[in-house]
Amino acid sequence: MKCFDVVLIGVLSVGPAVAGMAQAAQTKPVPPVTPPVSTAAPATGTDGVVATPAPANPDGAPSPSKSSDAGVANTPHYIIGPEDNLQISVWKEPSLSGTIPVRPDGMISLALVGDLPASGRTPMQLANDITVRLKKYVQDPNVSVVVLAVNSQKIYMVGEVGHVGPIPLAAGMTPLQAIATAGGLGPFANSKKIYIMRTVAGKEQKIPFNYKVALKGGDQGVTLQSGDTIVVP
Template structure:
């Protein structure tokens, strides 16, 4: 009975740890289309395409560096800055189109290129979107290039192992801008 209870506790802890990691919210990026509106003030409502520098302009408050903000965080910033001009403003920010969440596949795949991904797209899923590996691909030497804090990390990926159900942890979730290299 103790072993069974221990097993149940371990499974619950693993589940809770996974759920905590899944709460990461989408961060707005260049190219994304937002609709920003202020209730009862049409002059402050507009559709905005986030420019490459990530700085959006909004009436009354000027420029806002939205870089790495979530929709909720941007709404809070806008509400706080507008409070000086529009007391008790009710600001709504809606993400109309996600254009910044892309990953890339280069090398020996059937359809290399840029692909839109969601926040839970894995390496295998993106390779599938790219039409799979061509016959000349080196299945054991694939890697993912990821930019983190201005540095490029090389993450190894062995297609053959994952296909066989071995070492599945290397089938990581992709992030904005990841590049899968298939030699």
């Protein structure tokens, strides 16, 4: 046999072996990559409860927590007035529950009870009155009264302010806050001569208010009342 024939036979015999090795490499399964296991402990609060991240908004920012605030209308000393809106709830008596407006005469109308005065009372006093009246028809009535909208508590702005007219009276509102709510002082306002007009026992009182002292955080002991008029000359 010639030398050329021997080389040719060797090449032909090696070819299938190389092809088989390539096919085996292609068909050999690749082992899955296992991600590293985190050994960090989950964040826990002071009470030992595992903290859960807050859900994100579509833009990726954490959702803000919702805070509930009862507001001025549901403080223990709030006095209901005409045109306020009340939510009256009687436990397990949906037909006696609902949203009821206070009429201009200060009265409300309630099923089984009829007309009764609401203006001049706190929500708790009104709830107690309704409870007493319902005992004739309901066994052990449980009544709650919530003021949904305050339309009776207002003060008035007059003079050199951004917006002249009535504004809602919030709990603990100061004259400085009222002026800010009305858009602030006008360009020609005389901040040294601001005063509050108040009717007491049918007589007008003039209460001075030092705007500059208030800006510096000075407490002048002036608490606004419904019906007050702030005059800014």
